[in-house]
Amino acid sequence: MKLNTKDLLSAGLFIAFAVVGLWLNQDHNLGTARRMGPGYMPMLTFWLLIGLGSFVLVSGLFNGPDPLTKWSSAEIGFLIAGGVVGVAAGMIAARIPGFPSAGWNALGIGLFVGCLVAAIPPGWRALFLPSAAFTLFGLVLEPLGFLVAITVTVICAALADKEHLERPLGVVGLIAFLCALCWGIFIRYLDIRVPLWPQL
Amino acid sequence: MDLLANLAHGFGVALTFNNLLFCLIGCIIGTAIGVLPGIGPVATISLLLPITFGQPATTAIIMLAGIYYGAQYGGSTTAILLNLPGEVSSVVTTLEGYKMARRGRAGAALSIAALASFFAGCVSTVLVAASGPLLTSVALSFGPADYFSLMLLGLIISAVLAQGSVVKSIGMVVFGVSLGLVGTDVQTGQQRFTFGIPELSDGVGFVSIAMGMFGIAEIILNLEKPEARTVMTGKVGSLMMTREEVRRSIPAVLRGTTVGSLLGILPGGGAALASFGSYMMERKVSKGRHEFGTGAIEGVAGPEAANNAASQTSFIPLLTLGIPANAVMALMVGALIIQGIQPGPRMVEAQPDLFWGLIASMWLGNLMLLVINLPMIGLWVKLLAIPYRHMYPAILIFCAIGVYSLSNNVFDVYQTVFFGLFGYLCSKLRLEPAPMLIGFVLGPMMEEHLRRAMLLSRGDVMVFVQRPISATMLAIGAIALIAMVLPNIRKGKDKALQE
Numbered sequence: 001m002k003l004n005t006k007d008l009l010s011a012g013l014f015i016a017f018a019v020v021g022l023w024l025n026q027d028h029n030l031g032t033a034r035r036m037g038p039g040y041m042p043m044l045t046f047w048l049l050i051g052l053g054s055f056v057l058v059s060g061l062f063n064g065p066d067p068l069t070k071w072s073s074a075e076i077g078f079l080i081a082g083g084v085v086g087v088a089a090g091m092i093a094a095r096i097p098g099f100p101s102a103g104w105n106a107l108g109i110g111l112f113v114g115c116l117v118a119a120i121p122p123g124w125r126a127l128f129l130p131s132a133a134f135t136l137f138g139l140v141l142e143p144l145g146f147l148v149a150i151t152v153t154v155i156c157a158a159l160a161d162k163e164h165l166e167r168p169l170g171v172v173g174l175i176a177f178l179c180a181l182c183w184g185i186f187i188r189y190l191d192i193r194v195p196l197w198p199q200l
Numbered sequence: 201m202d203l204l205a206n207l208a209h210g211f212g213v214a215l216t217f218n219n220l221l222f223c224l225i226g227c228i229i230g231t232a233i234g235v236l237p238g239i240g241p242v243a244t245i246s247l248l249l250p251i252t253f254g255q256p257a258t259t260a261i262i263m264l265a266g267i268y269y270g271a272q273y274g275g276s277t278t279a280i281l282l283n284l285p286g287e288v289s290s291v292v293t294t295l296e297g298y299k300m301a302r303r304g305r306a307g308a309a310l311s312i313a314a315l316a317s318f319f320a321g322c323v324s325t326v327l328v329a330a331s332g333p334l335l336t337s338v339a340l341s342f343g344p345a346d347y348f349s350l351m352l353l354g355l356i357i358s359a360v361l362a363q364g365s366v367v368k369s370i371g372m373v374v375f376g377v378s379l380g381l382v383g384t385d386v387q388t389g390q391q392r393f394t395f396g397i398p399e400l401s402d403g404v405g406f407v408s409i410a411m412g413m414f415g416i417a418e419i420i421l422n423l424e425k426p427e428a429r430t431v432m433t434g435k436v437g438s439l440m441m442t443r444e445e446v447r448r449s450i451p452a453v454l455r456g457t458t459v460g461s462l463l464g465i466l467p468g469g470g471a472a473l474a475s476f477g478s479y480m481m482e483r484k485v486s487k488g489r490h491e492f493g494t495g496a497i498e499g500v501a502g503p504e505a506a507n508n509a510a511s512q513t514s515f516i517p518l519l520t521l522g523i524p525a526n527a528v529m530a531l532m533v534g535a536l537i538i539q540g541i542q543p544g545p546r547m548v549e550a551q552p553d554l555f556w557g558l559i560a561s562m563w564l565g566n567l568m569l570l571v572i573n574l575p576m577i578g579l580w581v582k583l584l585a586i587p588y589r590h591m592y593p594a595i596l597i598f599c600a601i602g603v604y605s606l607s608n609n610v611f612d613v614y615q616t617v618f619f620g621l622f623g624y625l626c627s628k629l630r631l632e633p634a635p636m637l638i639g640f641v642l643g644p645m646m647e648e649h650l651r652r653a654m655l656l657s658r659g660d661v662m663v664f665v666q667r668p669i670s671a672t673m674l675a676i677g678a679i680a681l682i683a684m685v686l687p688n689i690r691k692g693k694d695k696a697l698q699e
Contacts, residue, residue: 006630041646181594
């Protein structure tokens with residue numbers, strides 16, 4: 001057997017997405033071919049996706065080998081841990097009154113914590129630290145303002161690159177430059193409605 | 201002449217101070233990201249989309265278009281001087297261009313790259329202007345069934361031309377179409393797949409998908425691989441070309457412009473495909489073909505003309521039929537829709553300012569780029585001194601602020617993170633994001649046309665084969681699919697895309 005892991009996983013992704021979609025689509029009226037209801041087109045596309053997925057699945061059994069990048073056990077472990085801890089953190093945050101449960105904050109907290117946990121093994125840092133940084137921006141922007149949000153996001157993102165750790169002054173310079181630039185473009189020129197300073 | 205009057209109107213629009221300024225800004229940004237490896241036009245345009253919303257539609261599109269064709273100019277600079285393609289579309293320029301630089305003809309290679317781009321830009325501008333009204337009048341006679349088949353054809357070809365497995369690319373197209381169906385159903389008002397999340401009732405955020413899958417996923421992938429930066433050692437030398445070089449370049453430029461213009465119009469085509477196509481052609485037919493591999497000037501002139509021609513003619517299907525030919529054009533559709541303009545055949549009539557203004561601005565932009573690029577080449581090369589570790593936090597911040605400012609909602613920020621992670625997964629599984637984005641944009645329109653066509657035909661599927669236009673489209677699509685199943689043609693395509 002020459003298994004093509006990439007194709008098998010792609011097929012799995014397509015089929016899983018389509019099956020979930022078809023299941024959710026039960027809520028929608030299909031209508032007839034002449035008068036299509038809201039569920040008709042989704043039904044067509046999901047079945048098509050299942051068909052394509054099956055094709056990729058079958059051909060993936062033979063056209064390999066095309067293995068994925070090797071993951072260490074720590075990478076796999078922390079990926080799963082990140083997922084579990086992230087979901088847990090999000091659910092806990094949703095129960096805490098005040099900031100953690102307001103708006104989309106619980107989602108953001110869950111995503112941020114999950115990304116941080118997954119970023120513990122060095123192999124995942126390039127993937128999860130920028131993602132964590134991006135999430136952090138969303139969490140911090142409204143309560144702490146534009147400038148703080150830029151600062152913490154840049155710091156978090158900078159951790160993904162080893163050279164930044166050796167030269168922290170460069171990061172400080174980058175923060176100052178980006179704060180000035182973004183203030184000029186977004187606040188001064190485009191006048192977007194965000195708090196500049198922390199909202200106490 | 202109607203055309204002349206329209207063009208005069210277009211120049212009137214493009215020559216206003218604001219539009220001229222944003223055309224220049226677009227060209228400068230385009231050149232900069234063209235020079236810089238690690239950030240391409242798709243990421244940049246999705247990053248700047250939110251910034252353009254406050255501007256009039258015409259100004260926004262003029263600037264975004266400038267980024268796209270500007271990147272074609274900039275990409276050649278680093279390809280020639282450093283053997284480092286700034287864009288996918290200038291990968292082939294490294295083959296002959298860098299060899300020319302090694303022989304001490306860097307200046308000549310840069311000159312011909314810029315001049316060939318300029319010439320191709322002028323020709324394709326005329327092409328867009330001439331074919332626009334023509335195609336529009338054809339498109340106005342299209343019924344819903346014809347439209348559906350046309351979009352289907354566009355999606356099939358964009359999947360067929362994408363890199364890698366065709367079936368997986370079609371899968372991504374269908375995936376994109378399904379994702380496009382999330383939100384309120386237009387006809388019944390029913391919420392579909394929204395999980396009760398109010399933010400999803402307008403559909404999944406287009407900007408979030410584009411930024412996540414092209415912006416953030418790109419950053420992650422760039423961070424994963426070690427940074428390879430070479431320092432330029434040689435001198436640029438004289439920008440003047442010898443008489444012999446000029447004589448050899450002219451036919452190559454003409455061929456490149458033709459190939460590029462044709463491949464640009466094709467769905468799934470665009471600058472990258474065009475430069476590959478032109479390179480293959482030059483290697484076969486040009487007089488200097490025996491010199492290929494040692495720095496043949498035809499190998500720079502042809503592809504550089506082709507990628508610029510294609511970047512402009514790929515606007516034709518968008519402006520006349522409302523169908524995006526590639527990921528950049530899908531972003532343009534997004535920009536237009538958010539501005540409240542439905543792309544389609546009525547756009548030329550309903551938005552003359554936009555259509556003719558854009559065309560005039562393309563010509564002006566090419567002129568600006570010639571000036572920006574040739575005399576200031578040293579300045580652009582200095583940009584390469586910026587290490588990627590300083591660039592990526594800036595890109596992240598710009599994405600984050602941009603996506604938040606869309607509707608002042610952090611939900612969009614988290615959505616973008618999700619698509620960033622998904623984009624990373626896709627690249628690991630060799631699933632192409634571009635067909636998905638095109639499918640996402642076309643999905644809702646296809647559903648609309650399908651419903652209308654079936655209503656008119658009283659539920660008879662045969663309508664798609666009975667109407668001649670629709671039948672032709674479906675036949676071409678079927679042929680393209682069958683061709684890909686044949687092993688010989690598929691091998692040829694894989695070879696062409698790999699080189």
